Structures are given as structure tokens and as C-alpha cells.
Amino acid sequence: MMFERYESYRKSGIEWLGDIPSEWEIYKLKYVVKKIGDIDHYMPASVSIGKPYMMTRDMFEKASLINFSGCKQVSEEDFLRLSRKIKPVLGDLIFARYATIGTVCYVDIEKDFLVSYACVTIKPNHQKIVGKYLFYFFKSNFFLKEIKNYVNSNTQDNIGLDSLYRTRLIVLPYEEQLKIVNYLDIKTQTINKEVTLLEQKTAKYKELKQTLINETVLRGLDRAVKLKESEIEWIGEIPEGWEVKRLKDLGKTETSSVDKKIRDGEDIVKIVNYIDVYNNGNRELYNSDNYMLVSANSLQKRTKHLKKGDMLFTPTSETIEDIGISAIVLQDLENTLYSYHLLRLNFYIVIDNKFKKYLFNNQYVQSYFSKSAKSSTRKILGLTVFDNLRVAIPPKREQTQIANYLDEKTQKIDNIIETIQTKIALLKEFRKTLINDVVTGRVKVA
Known part of the structure; x- marks a missing residue:
């Protein structure tokens, strides 16, 4: 896009502004x-x-x-x-x-x-x-x-x-101010409409992704399979070969006492914090140097270290809509514990690790947690709530098939979303540059 320049410029006297149009x-x-x-x-x-x-x-x-x-x-x-x-x-x-x-x-x-x-x-x-x-x-x-x-x-x-x-x-002269305002109003409104349409598109793809997870986690891949009653109102029917289990039958839900402090006489460790789970878009945790450094005693190091297959949950939130977010640990995390703001599910039975991610991050589990959250201020989920959560578990072979299927399908959707978000970022950057160049006189409004 070509822009016109003003006829003459002068020094503004401000280092980070540079030259401005002579009449400004x-x-x-x-x-x-x-x-x-x-x-x-x-x-x-x-x-x-x-x-x-x-x-x-x-x-x-x-x-x-x-x-x-x-x-x-x-x-x-x-x-x-x-x-x-x-x-x-x-x-x-x-x-x-x-x-x-x-x-x-x-x-x-x-x-x-x-x-x-x-x-x-x-x-x-x-x-x-x-x-x-x-x-x-x-x-x-x-x-x-x-x-x-x-x-x-x-x-x-x-x-x-x-x-x-x-x-x-x-x-600058008043009439010129009006010209700039009218020009930027028109241009930014056009950009804003494009951004809004792309944001709506992103929201639809995210909804499609969540719907795909919700349906597949509860119905499996064989749409012709015979169904049976799960006896859980919010789940409904499930495939015949699946079992309904409480969380306490799958593993032990554990708290932690590891905080964000460094104390003399304790060893330095890394911790996975609330935000590492809450803001984790792919719901997967790996070894990283970005985890916070804190200290821990020998008992904490022995009992709260994170290993492959552990599931971490956020038991508190400002709102009921985003409580109980979880992420799966997909590696033995070296010298890494979990913070007191999280709960860990330590499994007794073997469940496909990638399947766990989808099993606990779907509409039905989220609905259960939302209805169970207590307190009028910050929402809290107690250990009993976690222990009593009931989920539908398919045979191990099906777990792996479902996880592989969802990994492939959700990755394609994520790629589309990423492409759209790149377009949004470019539009926002163009809007920002346009405003800056016009109001500082880098370009002239016709």
C-alpha cells in the first residue's frame, strides 16, 4: 500500500519521535x-x-x-x-x-x-x-x-x-485532526470487522474441536456399536464393552505442600505451578527449564515428584466455568514436583496416557466440576468431589485408538486455528502501524 508524504518536515526535538511535518x-x-x-x-x-x-x-x-x-x-x-x-x-x-x-x-x-x-x-x-x-x-x-x-x-x-x-x-491544525480521525475511523473499522470475523471463525473451530472430543470420549469410534445405559445422567449411553469407574478406583488423588519459597537447608527443585496447567493449551506436560525454582525437603522430593502418567488438576478458580482444568505428564519430570495449588491423580490401573488427556478435558467432566464447586468467592473442589467423579473407560486397545484418532483430528483443527490467529495478529499489527504512522505524520491522509 502506497502512502503520500507531507511536503516538508522539521526536527521535533524528541529523540524517539524524529521529524514531524513542518506545520505541526x-x-x-x-x-x-x-x-x-x-x-x-x-x-x-x-x-x-x-x-x-x-x-x-x-x-x-x-x-x-x-x-x-x-x-x-x-x-x-x-x-x-x-x-x-x-x-x-x-x-x-x-x-x-x-x-x-x-x-x-x-x-x-x-x-x-x-x-x-x-x-x-x-x-x-x-x-x-x-x-x-x-x-x-x-x-x-x-x-x-x-x-x-x-x-x-x-x-x-x-x-x-x-x-x-x-x-x-x-x-496539528484542527481541520487536519478531523481528516485524520475520519480516515482512521474508516480504516480501523474495516480492520476490526475482519478481525471480528476471523475471531468468530476461530471460536467455531474451537467449538468443533471440543464437540469432537466430547462425542468420541463417550461413544468411541464405532458408530454402529451397541450401547448400554451408563446410569450416569450427564453421560447417558456408552458402548457395551465400556466400564464406568469412580476416580478413586482409578488412582489416588493427592495434595502437595510444596510452595514457592526457597528455604535454607533444603534442596533446589523445579515445580509445576497452577498456571503451567491452566494455561497449557495442549494439556501435556514435559521436562522444561521454564518451571519455577523453589526448595523442597527430602519427604517432599520423595513423595511429590512427577512421573510419566500423572494427571494434574486445578482445584480452584475465580469462576465455575474453568475449574478442574487438567494436564497429563508425558515424561518422568527430572527434579520436578507439583505445587500446593494443584492436585495429582496417581493411577493404580493402566490407562493410555494420551487417552487420559481427553478423558478429563471434556464437556461432561467440566460440567460435573462446575456443579460441584463450592464457596461464594473463589470456587473450590474438595478431594471427595474428585474421588466421586465417574468416567467411562473403554478397553485399553480402544483407548489407544481413540487417543490416536483425536490427536490426528485435533491437530488438523489446531493448525487451522493457528493460521487464522496469524492472520489476526498481522491485521492487529497493521492497524497499530497505520495509527502510529498517521498521527505522527509519517504518512499523509489524502
Whole structure:
């Protein structure tokens, strides 16, 4: 794609910005905004029906939209009290100043809502700057580098209000700002639609993969086989030669006392942590130098080391939808234990290791765990829940056939998903580069 350049450029005086179009100026943010503010540092209680209380997780990165559907709700009383200090209105910007510093959102809707104190509300002076242009400029590489100079890293990374006022930006003639906004609105909306379609495609392939696993794990490969009642409501019928067994009949579910500390007098070991299982896309664990280093005593080393065939589970979660995630250990893990945030199933009987992966990562097992999770805050699965989980076990030869079949079919689906995700990544990178080049004057909008 060919882009036009401006007629003349001059030095910006900022090393990481370089040259800018001759008619453009560098200003501090304080000269083009009316106010930057946040609400009191107080976390209001949630209510079932109330006013939206927006946090950084509710900000869409790809567009200026705000995700009100998943927002926390607060009472009318808290809304009125907290909004006295500052309240976002149409045309304002929401800027994250803690943790995900620089995430920005443009308020393009007339609606009463609050913004968490982890964010600030920026009120542009609309006589000097177009609010939507400021939104796009905040996404530029230059501005992201600029705010790094003001980040306070004493505890959690953050940027103060005074520092934000001092950040520099490029200001250009008002009519040119409008042209840039109109151009980027059209271009980014086109890219966003393509990204959305590809994301929907990805979701469908992931659903197809899970459906394939669900059906094959419970029905096998022979669609003509005679079925029998499993006597488990959520499983239904299973092939005649299969058996239903409780987890406690398959093996022993074990906890661990190995934490993330290093203590004097103990040996250094590696541990598989909660996140190593939860974020494990292929649900398989191998030897790795990326596991965390901690210390363990001799008893822990003897009883909590991981060997080929072990199954690890996540017994806690913030939500019931993703509790009980599991991964299969496919090698004897050298000098590697498992953390106290996980449970291990140590098998008594021989089951195909690859089949185990599919046996415990399907819709039916997930449904059982979701219904069994306890606590009103962080969800927890007790040992009794695991012990009482019932699963359908085919003969060993069929286990291997099913595992091989699913490995082949799911790999093909994964390859398709990977190709789509590569396209999405390229589109997002193009969108980012386009915004950066336009708002910093690298290219001219016709």
C-alpha cells in the first residue's frame, strides 16, 4: 500500500519521535485538556442492578467501545457520591494509569457510569483538540514511549495525574485532526470487522474441536456399536464393552505442600505451578527449564515428584466455568514436583496416557466440576468431589485408538486455528502501524 508524504518536515526535538511535518507542533497535554481526574480511592460495593462501574478489564483494546455488559454495578448512592469529583461524558477519554498503563478508551455513548480509580478521565478542550484524535494519538508508539518516562515503579506501576499533564503530544491544525480521525475511523473499522470475523471463525473451530472430543470420549469410534445405559445422567449411553469407574478406583488423588519459597537447608527443585496447567493449551506436560525454582525437603522430593502418567488438576478458580482444568505428564519430570495449588491423580490401573488427556478435558467432566464447586468467592473442589467423579473407560486397545484418532483430528483443527490467529495478529499489527504512522505524520491522509 502506497502512502503520500507531507511536503516538508522539521526536527521535533524528541529523540524517539524524529521529524514531524513542518506545520505541526509539540505541546504538553495540559495545554489541550480541560481536566484530568479520578474518583476517590474507594471500592464501592456491588449491587445486582445499578450504575456501571468500569474497570480496565471493561475496555476494548481494538476499538473505542466500552464493554458495559460485564461491568460491575454500584448503587445510585455510591454513583452520586463518587461522581461529584469527576464523571465521564460523551467525548471524554478513559486512560488506564495502573498496571496496563496506556490502555485508552473513547467515550462514544451518552450514559451515566463511573470509572475505577485505576483509570483517569481526560476531558479534552474541544476548541484546541479533537477528542477522537487524542484517542488515536494515545495509541501511537511515541506516546507509549513518552509515558514510560513518567511511570512510578515503587510498588505497582502507575502514572500520577501531574505526570500525565506533563506528557508531550503532537498538535496539528484542527481541520487536519478531523481528516485524520475520519480516515482512521474508516480504516480501523474495516480492520476490526475482519478481525471480528476471523475471531468468530476461530471460536467455531474451537467449538468443533471440543464437540469432537466430547462425542468420541463417550461413544468411541464405532458408530454402529451397541450401547448400554451408563446410569450416569450427564453421560447417558456408552458402548457395551465400556466400564464406568469412580476416580478413586482409578488412582489416588493427592495434595502437595510444596510452595514457592526457597528455604535454607533444603534442596533446589523445579515445580509445576497452577498456571503451567491452566494455561497449557495442549494439556501435556514435559521436562522444561521454564518451571519455577523453589526448595523442597527430602519427604517432599520423595513423595511429590512427577512421573510419566500423572494427571494434574486445578482445584480452584475465580469462576465455575474453568475449574478442574487438567494436564497429563508425558515424561518422568527430572527434579520436578507439583505445587500446593494443584492436585495429582496417581493411577493404580493402566490407562493410555494420551487417552487420559481427553478423558478429563471434556464437556461432561467440566460440567460435573462446575456443579460441584463450592464457596461464594473463589470456587473450590474438595478431594471427595474428585474421588466421586465417574468416567467411562473403554478397553485399553480402544483407548489407544481413540487417543490416536483425536490427536490426528485435533491437530488438523489446531493448525487451522493457528493460521487464522496469524492472520489476526498481522491485521492487529497493521492497524497499530497505520495509527502510529498517521498521527505522527509519517504518512499523509489524502
